[in-house]
Amino acid sequence: VGRPAQIHRADIVRAATDLADEGGLGTVTMHAAATRLGVSTMALYRHVRNKADLLDGVVEHLLSEIALPDPDLPWQVRLSSMAESLRRTARRHPGAFPLLLQLPADTPGARRVRQAVYEALGEAGVPPEQLVRVERLLSTVVLGFAVSETAGRFTHGRATSDADFALLEELMADLLGRMAEERPRGAAPSEPSGT
Amino acid sequence: VGRPAQIHRADIVRAATDLADEGGLGTVTMHAAATRLGVSTMALYRHVRNKADLLDGVVEHLLSEIALPDPDLPWQVRLSSMAESLRRTARRHPGAFPLLLQLPADTPGARRVRQAVYEALGEAGVPPEQLVRVERLLSTVVLGFAVSETAGRFTHGRATSDADFALLEELMADLLGRMAEERPRGAAPSEPSGT
DNA sequence: ACCTGAACACCGTTCAAGT
DNA sequence: ACCTGAACACCGTTCAAGT
Numbered sequence: 315v316g317r318p319a320q321i322h323r324a325d326i327v328r329a330a331t332d333l334a335d336e337g338g339l340g341t342v343t344m345h346a347a348a349t350r351l352g353v354s355t356m357a358l359y360r361h362v363r364n365k366a367d368l369l370d371g372v373v374e375h376l377l378s379e380i381a382l383p384d385p386d387l388p389w390q391v392r393l394s395s396m397a398e399s400l401r402r403t404a405r406r407h408p409g410a411f412p413l414l415l416q417l418p419a420d421t422p423g424a425r426r427v428r429q430a431v432y433e434a435l436g437e438a439g440v441p442p443e444q445l446v447r448v449e450r451l452l453s454t455v456v457l458g459f460a461v462s463e464t465a466g467r468f469t470h471g472r473a474t475s476d477a478d479f480a481l482l483e484e485l486m487a488d489l490l491g492r493m494a495e496e497r498p499r500g501a502a503p504s505e506p507s508g509t
Numbered sequence: 510v511g512r513p514a515q516i517h518r519a520d521i522v523r524a525a526t527d528l529a530d531e532g533g534l535g536t537v538t539m540h541a542a543a544t545r546l547g548v549s550t551m552a553l554y555r556h557v558r559n560k561a562d563l564l565d566g567v568v569e570h571l572l573s574e575i576a577l578p579d580p581d582l583p584w585q586v587r588l589s590s591m592a593e594s595l596r597r598t599a600r601r602h603p604g605a606f607p608l609l610l611q612l613p614a615d616t617p618g619a620r621r622v623r624q625a626v627y628e629a630l631g632e633a634g635v636p637p638e639q640l641v642r643v644e645r646l647l648s649t650v651v652l653g654f655a656v657s658e659t660a661g662r663f664t665h666g667r668a669t670s671d672a673d674f675a676l677l678e679e680l681m682a683d684l685l686g687r688m689a690e691e692r693p694r695g696a697a698p699s700e701p702s703g704t
Numbered sequence: 705a706c707c708t709g710a711a712c713a714c715c716g717t718t719c720a721a722g723t
Numbered sequence: 724a725c726c727t728g729a730a731c732a733c734c735g736t737t738c739a740a741g742t
Contacts, residue, residue, distance in 0.1 A: 368510015
């Protein structure tokens with residue numbers, strides 16, 4: 315009656331994330347995570363509902379690593395820096411990252427990032443009724459790129475990836491220019507910018 | 510000595526694909542595929558090297574379903590029709606499709622589609638030394654969209670997806686316009702077109 | 705040549721039992 | 724309250740054996 319917990323949910327999530335990054339998603343196992351924590355497999359079930367819940371935790375952990383930029387920076391810089399932060403997270407977690415593209419993005423961590431994108435897009439002049447749609451499209455494009463870059467569909471080196479991403483950013487800047495016909499704002503309209 | 514085979518690789522691949530589409534990738538099991546074919550689990554190992562090889566087969570099967578358009582059609586129509594065919598394949602195989610984004614695209618089936626895209630892009634006026642790069646970017650964008658649309662990251666209906674995809678096509682048309690500065694070809698340059 | 709039974713080392717999960 | 728041992732129903736894979 316009243317034993318202090320030896321492990322916490324965050325420990326298990328971290329162990330699972332590390333396993334995925336070291337050996338791929340297939341090596342993420344209740345047994346392996348428990349062993350890594352020096353505890354029996356069954357002990358995990360006091361802290362996570364089941365394996366699916368554990369993987370949700372991993373996704374949430376990845377999202378929490380995406381840095382939100384200073385809101386006082388110009389919107390182009392903010393979008394661009396969030397996209398870079400997402401790519402860095404993907405590179406840090408090549409095994410676990412593909413989960414992001416497959417789970418419905420409706421968790422607190424996902425909303426946190428999305429909200430910051432909405433604000434930048436608003437300043438960019440995207441009309442409010444188009445915000446949801448534009449964010450969805452941009453995040454799909456960036457996520458798809460990051461997963462491809464990370465999960466092995468691309469085989470070339472970093473320099474090529476960076477150049478490709480720069481081209482993708484130009485494309486997205488074009489989209490923003492196209493969406494922001496009303497409400498002119500202080501941005502140079504044809505500058506290769508955001509997200 | 511000399512017993513006629515009861516099952517063939519194609520049967521196993523089809524069974525695995527059906528399982529994935531009905532119950533998700535997690536339900537694809539050597540046991541389940543064998544049961545579906547009315548054969549013992551171990552019989553499969555005469556026709557596929559292991560489970561990874563089976564999943565490669567599934568990817569190849571999906572790629573084979575992407576229809577290549579008549580080469581005499583205008584390049585815009587061809588790109589657009591290949592993209593639509595890919596989306597249809599994704600919708601037909603929601604469980605298995607995400608595999609496409611994660612496996613290196615270096616199989617005969619992948620090359621077959623890629624080659625057709627190269628040809629269309631060439632006619633669009635993309636300079637030869639940019640072909641590989643542009644194709645890579647376009648396929649990443651379309652694949653990322655199709656996986657998101659299919660694997661549950663989006664929760665809205667078909668109409669919204671179609672509208673989003675139309676916007677994505679405009680984006681890609683912008684890219685082609687930007688890449689095709691030399692070698693003017695017979696295309697209307699600002700028409701919402703390809704891939 | 706093709707298929708199968710038995711076996712092995714692993715999975716996820718539950719439940720009663722220990723402290 | 725937290726952890727564990729034993730147990731169950733499942734995995735992928737190998738190998739010797741059947742026809």
